[in-house]
Amino acid sequence: ETPAPEEAATDEPTRETTSLEEEGEIAADYLEELLDIADLDGDIDIDVEHDRAAVEIVADDPAALRSLVGDGGDVLDALQELTRLAVQARTGERSRLMLDVAGFRADRRRELTAQAEEAISRVQSGGAKVSLEPLNAFERKVIHDAVAAAGLRSDSEGVEPQRYVVIYPAD
16 A cells, blocks of 8 residues: 555655755765864764754864854854855855854853843832843844744844844733
8 A cells, every 4th residue: 555645745744844954964075074174073963953953063072162152153153154055156046154162152042042031020019111132143032932932022122233132021
């Protein structure tokens, strides 16, 4: 008996997943060359998360990769943009790839989620909007996601690099 088409389709990777995996492979090749040039030891983990390629550089000694993160993640942000450009040069398509180094973004996501939860509590208990400090695009997205999950509304205001999130009480 032949499975129904919808069942068969779920067993095979989708075209989009395959192209995201390809993005990850291209990014990994680019980053491996960079690690060689910089004489840094690290391994590349590739995944697909939230409809985008996710690549992480990991090492037995995460401190050895600190130079790839920089102060507050500024070098990591630049490295992510360069990696996206390398992927775009090979595929001809804009990449939304997310890069992490030694768990920096994962740790930052946890910190920001806790910060968002505290601000959400202040909005819910006080009824007034709360403005947060300036954040980069990745950080603002983490806050917006937490606010939406709590059933509240948020907007980004200001101009880079002073763009920040405002959380509003429920209507």
